[in-house]
Amino acid sequence: MYEALLGTIFAAIVAIGLALAGVLIITIWKKDRTRKLSYLRLFIQVVSLVGIFISFTMALWLVAFFLVIFAVTLFSGRFFCGWVCPFGFYMDLIAMLRKKLGIRYWTLSDRVNGALNRLRYVIAAAILVSPLLVGALTITPASQIQFLFLRGPYHSLNLFLSPLEPLIVPWTGALANLGFVDWSFSYPYTRDIVYYINIPVVTSVLIYIFIGLTLVSTFMYRRFWCRFCPTGITLAAANRFKAFKWAPVLHINKTEEKCTKCGICKRVCPVQVTEVYEQKGGDIKTSMCLNCMRCVEMCPYEDCLKVNLGGKTVFHSRNWLEPSNIE
Numbered sequence: 290m291y292e293a294l295l296g297t298i299f300a301a302i303v304a305i306g307l308a309l310a311g312v313l314i315i316t317i318w319k320k321d322r323t324r325k326l327s328y329l330r331l332f333i334q335v336v337s338l339v340g341i342f343i344s345f346t347m348a349l350w351l352v353a354f355f356l357v358i359f360a361v362t363l364f365s366g367r368f369f370c371g372w373v374c375p376f377g378f379y380m381d382l383i384a385m386l387r388k389k390l391g392i393r394y395w396t397l398s399d400r401v402n403g404a405l406n407r408l409r410y411v412i413a414a415a416i417l418v419s420p421l422l423v424g425a426l427t428i429t430p431a432s433q434i435q436f437l438f439l440r441g442p443y444h445s446l447n448l449f450l451s452p453l454e455p456l457i458v459p460w461t462g463a464l465a466n467l468g469f470v471d472w473s474f475s476y477p478y479t480r481d482i483v484y485y486i487n488i489p490v491v492t493s494v495l496i497y498i499f500i501g502l503t504l505v506s507t508f509m510y511r512r513f514w515c516r517f518c519p520t521g522i523t524l525a526a527a528n529r530f531k532a533f534k535w536a537p538v539l540h541i542n543k544t545e546e547k548c549t550k551c552g553i554c555k556r557v558c559p560v561q562v563t564e565v566y567e568q569k570g571g572d573i574k575t576s577m578c579l580n581c582m583r584c585v586e587m588c589p590y591e592d593c594l595k596v597n598l599g600g601k602t603v604f605h606s607r608n609w610l611e612p613s614n615i616e
């Protein structure tokens with residue numbers, strides 16, 4: 290009974306979310322309401338979370354999931370990170386809560402932030418190599434690389450897809466007492482901890498430590514996990530190969546002459562990207578950028594920052610400091 294009710298609620302959330310997103314897109318585009326972009330992002334994140342939860346109830350092939358996200362990234366940069374990823378959404382919700390409580394976020398020094406960014410490559414490489422090193426000891430023949438990466442005991446692909454894991458998943462029955470049979474609580478990466486470190490008690494303790502650490506760090510630093518998330522860098526890496534340079538069609542573009550060096554773009558960026566502020570005009574190309582477009586939304590000078598899609602400007606900064614433009 291509960292499950293049918295929840296299905297109806299989810300369907301209603303998707304329908305209302307899409308309708309509101311549609312209205313907002315028209316308002317932002319036609320009426321130039323640049324500062325409404327955060328609401329649009331919020332609606333899209335909610336609809337994506339519900340959509341991802343529903344797809345978890347289906348027997349979908351993990352590789353298909355990864356290929357879709359990879360293709361989206363190839364053409365739109367890390368749009369997935371800025372607008373869709375459930376783990377990113379949870380981090381944004383925690384940031385909203387901190388803001389509501391009137392607590393200011395902390396910032397990392399550029400050096401530490403840069404070091405964390407580089408750490409992403411090391412983590413991603415370790416995830417890719419670990420099945421070969423550890424799995425080779427337990428699985429024969431060693432040539433079953435596909436088995437190791439996709440379905441083996443060390444689940445590389447699961448690790449890369451972990452940020453998609455909704456907080457409630459349609460497996461086992463931890464919520465059975467509440468009437469939700471075959472449903473359970475979850476949290477990104479917790480299943481991976483079980484796969485990698487399957488020791489009674491130790492695994493549970495590690496899971497609670499991991500959840501505690503990610504929640505606290507996210508409360509203090511915006512999108513903390515995204516600074517070194519291996520999924521983000523794996524996706525972004527695609528656009529760095531010469532063969533794929535033609536692919537991205539979504540760009541944030543800066544007009545240097547219109548920039549007053551006010552520094553707002555640097556301050557509002559959830560992952561402390563400095564290129565928008567420092568770069569002398571042109572398309573912003575950094576693998577750290579989540580394409581969340583917050584900098585464009587908040588830049589207070591007309592047309593200084595633009596979002597170009599296939600060469601056409603779809604969104605641009607505006608003079609919101611002028612009294613007539615204050616919303």
Ligand code: SF4
Nearest residue numbers: 370374377515518521
């Ligand atoms: S960097 Fe990782 S956690 Fe952050 S939004 Fe992207 S995939 Fe999600």
Ligand code: SF4
Nearest residue numbers: 548549551552554588
């Ligand atoms: S917010 Fe806009 S005007 Fe201010 S420094 Fe950034 S790009 Fe320049």
Ligand code: SF4
Nearest residue numbers: 558578579581582584
């Ligand atoms: S540089 Fe702009 S678009 Fe990129 S992550 Fe920062 S605020 Fe978002």
